[in-house]
Amino acid sequence: MNERIYQVLEYKKIIDMLTEQAASSLGKERAAALKPSRELESVNRLQAETDEAAQVLRLKGYVPLGGIFDIKPSIQRTIIGGVLNPGECLDIASTIYGGKQLKSFIAEMEEPELPIIREFTEQIVPLNELERQIKSCIDDHGHVMDGASDKLRTIRSKIRTNESRVRDRLENYTRTKSKMLSDAIVTIRNERYVLPVKQEYRGAIGGIVHDQSSSGATLFIEPQTVVDLNNQLSEARAEEKNEIERILRDLSERIAEDQAFLYQNVESLGQIDFMFARAKLGKQMRAAMPTMNAQGIIKMKQARHPLIPEDEVVANDVELGESYTSIVITGPNTGGKTVTLKMIGLCTLMAQSGLQVPAMDGCELAVFSNVFADIGDEQSIEQSLSTFSSHMTNIVEILKLVDNQTLVLFDELGAGTDPQEGAALAMAILDEVIKKDARIIATTHYPELKAYGYNRENVINASVEFDVQTLKPTYRLLIGVPGRSNAFEISRRLGLDENIIGIAKNHIGTDSKSVENMIASLEESRRGAEKDYEAASRTLDDAEQLKQDLEKQWRELEEKRESVYRKAEEKAEKAVQKAREEAEAIVSELRSMKQSGLKEHEWIEARKMLDEAQPQLTKKQQTSPKENKQESQELHPGDEVKLLTLNQHGTILEKVSNKEYLVQVGIMKMKAKQKDLQFVKREQPLVEKPMATVKGSSYRVKTELDLRGERYEDALQELEKYVDDALLAGYPRVSIIHGKGTGALRNGVQEFAKRHPRITSYRAGGMNEGGSGVTVLEF
Template sequence: MKQAIQILEFNKIKQTVDSLCACSLGQKRVEYLSPSIDEKQVEYSLNQSDEALKIILALGEAPLGGVTDITEAIKRAKISAMLSAQELLGISRLLYAVSQLKTFSERLNEIKVDAPIFSSQVNSLVSLNSLQTAINDCIDETGYILDSASSELRSIRRSIQSTEARIKEKLNHVVSERRNKLTNGIVTIRNERYVVPVRAEAKNTFGGTVHDQSSSGNTYFIEPKEVVDLNNKLQEYHVEERREIERILRALTEEVKKFVDALAVNVEVLGEIDFMFAKGKYARLINGTRPKMNTKGIIRLVAARHPLIDQKVVVPNDIELGDEYTTIVITGPNTGGKTVTLKTVGLLTLMAQAGLLIPAHETSQLAIFDHVFADIGDEQSIEQSLSTFSSHMTNIVRIMERLTVNSLILFDELGAGTDPKEGASLAISILDYVKVRGARTIATSHYPELKAYAYENDDVINASVEFNIETLSPTYRLLVGVPGRSNAFEISKRLGLKEAILTTARAYVETERTEMTDLITKLEDRGLELDHEIQLLQKQNQEVEAMRLDYERKIAKFEAERERVLEDIKKEAFENIRQAKEEAEQIVADLRQAKKMADLSIKDHELTEKLTSLKKSEAKQAEQFKRKARNKAPLKAGDEVMVLSLNRQGELIEKTKNGDWMVQLGMMKVNIKEEDLEYLRQSVKKKDSGKGKMIHKRNTNVGIQLDLRGERYEDAMLRLDKYMDEVLLAGYQTVTIIHGHGTGALRQGVHKYLKKNKHVASFRFGGAGEGGTGATVVELK
């Protein structure tokens, strides 16, 4: 696939992923990023990218800042080669990242984000808190060895400070007494010894040791004899300081040596985590989704976009290949859209096999191919030389020799660069050869003969790139099933060419070709109509499916709540009965005991009280059961009732055949048994006074979902504002806003709007089956 990787510009994708890595550890893995033909590896890599995107959208990026590659430091520590302060600091920062990642993983668990791959990676990280503490106790964030690293170092540095103070004191005295021999009164250091600047003419009479001279020769830096002994002592302290620092670094190196294996594991895992999140960040950047993968050679791309074209201008396209037909022939004039289609299919295939999410709808499907071949060159020039044809043919020969049944082949302007008749025949022959061997092929061509070839073969289909005659420009929308046509006459007419010239030109065109052109025109027009109808049906199906899922969820929730309430009622009833039975048994036991003991002194009123207590207990249970399911008046349609098991008010619609009542509960209509209903009041209907009062009717055409994906930010906000007004008039309680993942800007805009809307009670991300973090569920007041 090396040639295809280069031609399809896969390396540009890698460069972007590389730039999104937090450290060099992840960048090393991006360097080896390439398409795989191993199904398990592809699935794992895609799951890894998808999981990273989910984590980023839920909690943000993984805390990997400041991590550096400590591989060389580990190798040096293993052989007891003393590590520098900076190398040790790098180890400390890596261990800090380990602890931060473990905390990050715990937060994911708290918010119930399922991330098995990331969790497994974090669990394999080794926390070395003792080593991190040992390094941090000795070295600060700049790599400076702290005084607290050892008592000996602290003592030496105090001696240094004391000696330096005495030297400065003596030198200040010298400066004060001999100022006339100095160029200025500033004490400085030369050769690690304190000196003063002496005029050139006074250097022989000043007294002391010369250590340096200015570039002009006017100043000599002299160490006065008064501080020679102190400077010597200071040098001795500095030597002791360096020795102590070296001892500390060697001790820390030996401590690192104990954990070299664990550190090596951490380096490996952190590199994989960094790589994983770089892929997730790239997916967010291109609004990528995880395609379903197969090994059957089936490609089904929905709203696919080329990732290297500006997302604001790129046109999404639907492309299918490998199921009903194995070859697509894209015909028509050069507009740029045909080549973009080829590159989109090829590049997205390479990306998916490399474990990267693709810029397409989440229902998209791609195949794992053994080989991806591409013969794509710059064929947009007017003149095509023999060398161009030879170059393409050499490449095609190489492809023919290596293709397999599980190959994807992309031909751009197949057969171009030679005589049109010969080129068309050659192109058809090549397509036949590839098709017989079972490979999947997409080819572009100018030749009308290839349009007929597609019509004559069931496993080959025509396609073209839509051209807008009004604007004289391509729309870059792929029309599958519709062959391309030449727009030369239409374009010339709109540009002002005389009709007489056009009439003559049309007369020169062969009748057969004219009929073919007319047929293509009719097919294209009909195809556009069908495409529009399909889009409308798809949109309606999506709305219906969304409503179905919403109702199923609400019904399931209702049933679960109903079962829970009934279970609570049963438990309460059993408990009351148990208590009543115990009271009754106690009363009977008291009576029997009294009788047995012949206690004639028992008073009548005491016996009466016990019997009354028993009756009250029985009456209490009866009243409780009546209160759980009773009607105060005969029920009729329109009455407002209380559903006892749900503790919710509703309105009676009608009585069903089996004796239950259909009850309107908010947006839902639910069948409820009559004994579970309690009459509240008659429904009060507002009458129209006829004096100009406005009655708002529900807009039954508004859906319970609003899909904003693909909209510009400003347009999306306008649509959202209009939609919220409509759902409020419709009386909906719950709606869903689909904003997708993308860069997160649209999601943030939606949430910002909802926070400010006074009619919104609350909102949340969608759950399983509700669109996840790509959708927001809104509860209205």
């Protein structure tokens, strides 16, 4: 990527926001150096890392990354024989502990799988012994403790004893000779205990003068009586210093022994911190993970500019690279053309850097080898370049480097010169870039370019909507419709005389009028298409509801039939068991009679008992004489009948043969003989769509909810409201469509089901219900 694009698209501001999200200097260092990658495999790896970190934040809400420091300089010093100070040793121990905490945190997570994060955490070596040695020698404030060695404990005990003796003697002076002292205190000068003596009493106290006040009125004197004690104290402190240095040297050598593991830990922790910084930024922006491709395809739903607050920015849908490779955006100033241009370019750079983009789930972006932009007024006084010259200089450089792996952003192409010449240049430049199969988004004021998309392949017009009623832009991007000037409408709204507007219209050429009329026609067609789409969508919803209701009735019929079969089987099983018991009784009776000898009439009686023991199975229900009369009655399409074999009502569709009809039963069509059909009534019943009633008002509730494409938080809020509506509607079960994807939304739905008091159970959809992309909730 050329460095200029980072400045033009304000990429540095994104990096600054990312750096703030890092928890350690290790992560901040990596964030500050982040640049977009040109390799699809590398970008996919970065996006996968960010997505795993985002899953952890969604499930846990945080990650323990505290107490981690950049200890690489300290490690390097130990390798070359340097001695670390207590603070540096403490930072190493803290980093070891932080690594262990993170490793344990990730290990305890059963789901999701997190292969990349686990790969890094598995490389973290605990180094418990080194941490224990450092913590046993240095306290949390960075001081070497008495227990660091027996010798140090002895030396410090000796120091405290000598200090006590010196203070006792000097405090005796403060009590007995306070008049000779400027202040009755014991103080320290040159690491020796002294007294503040007035100048005139210097000879009375005697001893060594170590310092004097700025006025010379006070001398800081070490009395002769404590010189020896102070000497002993200084010697003890020198021993303490040597012993502390020895302890720190031993710790430094011990750290040097584990330098390879420490470097490995630091690299893993830095990378993990960097991953979670990217995920935190995505969460802050309510961003989504894009699918990356190398075909130059861009698809974003409800995309927002990352640097504009969410409550102020207008989201737009953008598509490029499949049906067309170039978009020409026309419209008035301050309408949002440049913002749209920058948003697409900045989102592309973010995606290639492994960052999520502020758009709805399911967005798709391309990996480009270069992103070029000519945006804004770059007039240069120093170089004696006008606005037009500056733009053309930049465009000339772009044309030298553009290829089919390039995204080019032109803002106000051809501006700053004669309109006719500028428009001609703009079209020629666009033709040249299109010829090289680059992806282009250009904005312009020139009316000549409004028809450009209709005369070129792979080019489409677009505009930013302007509300003539409020005289304000809506910032909404309209693909396929060129922008109108709206000058006459705006002037009329502002009160300009109608005669003047009429004269102005007469000055417009025929071609311009045709273009404006074409645009007006397109806008009218678009509004009509939107209304038709809404109507079709409602019809589709009604049909889907009817389908769901019929499927529900069919399932209930199947369940009822299974219940009847089970009862019949149970009855038959009981009958067989009874027969078996009676048979056993007969056999026993025969055996007993065999011994006494059997007579003919006794054998006949035994055979009769065995026949009576055979179970009597339920025979098929016979039709009544009244029902048999139906055979002679002629049935017609539309008649409601009762299918006697299934005990279900249906409707005659057509007569197949003399005694056979095609019958609609629920969602099932079947052929039935006339003798199995009972006439009910001739009028076709009116099928009313089931409605759910709440507080006296009817409203439609689907038996399924589609959450695909929704953000995680919005999806759960929509799910909660939908479950309440379904409960009020009295549905026994509903289907939640969340798709397969990464599994995050599925896990969220199932966690919601576990917590909801009215949901008795949940399961994944069956083979004909959507599989793992659907969760069925039972109430």
